[in-house]
Amino acid sequence: MADEQHRTDEELARAAKGGDTVAYDALVRRYLRPAMALAWQYTRRVEDAEDVVQEGFHRMVRALADYDDRRPFSAWFYTVVRNAARTAISKDSRRAALAPLTLLQDDPPAPATPDPIAAGDVARAIEDLAPMQQACVRLCDLEGFSSVEVGVMLGINEGTVRTHLHRARKQLRTAMGPRQGMLQ
Numbered sequence: 001m002a003d004e005q006h007r008t009d010e011e012l013a014r015a016a017k018g019g020d021t022v023a024y025d026a027l028v029r030r031y032l033r034p035a036m037a038l039a040w041q042y043t044r045r046v047e048d049a050e051d052v053v054q055e056g057f058h059r060m061v062r063a064l065a066d067y068d069d070r071r072p073f074s075a076w077f078y079t080v081v082r083n084a085a086r087t088a089i090s091k092d093s094r095r096a097a098l099a100p101l102t103l104l105q106d107d108p109p110a111p112a113t114p115d116p117i118a119a120g121d122v123a124r125a126i127e128d129l130a131p132m133q134q135a136c137v138r139l140c141d142l143e144g145f146s147s148v149e150v151g152v153m154l155g156i157n158e159g160t161v162r163t164h165l166h167r168a169r170k171q172l173r174t175a176m177g178p179r180q181g182m183l184q
Helices: 007-016 021-043 046-066 072-091 093-095 117-129 133-140 147-154 158-182
Strands: none
Touching: 007 021, 007 046, 007 072, 021 046, 021 072, 021 133, 021 147, 021 158, 046 072, 072 117, 072 147, 072 158, 133 147, 133 158
């Protein structure tokens, strides 16, 4: 396992492509959390996100033969997960209609806050953001991913992520008014 930590994603993918289950397991360990965060952005339900991630990893196994290991594995893998999420949503159009962008619905438990009303205000302010701004705020500010990682996850440029974050944070500060200390 220590050896797997020092191998690049591309080396692990090449080995997994050749049937190395240890390399495959290492990729799963590396990409499980980011894949969950990305899938949740589409499904808004933990259970559905888990299903999407599982499907994403199954698709990855089936498509590894087509993966070009001269290209970044992460971008390829996140495309697989995004496509699995889109497929899951399109199969159940009712789910897409019932997936409001809300921070509190089926969200992983949030840390205790001294003022639950203010936390609800933040959640509502985030709901008012444009979808891409919501995704960037949730993935960067709430999940802790870097703008580079979020760019790869969402298939957009890192600078575009930073622009969405800047605009979203500005809108959130305006919406929160005197309570904006919660956004620090």
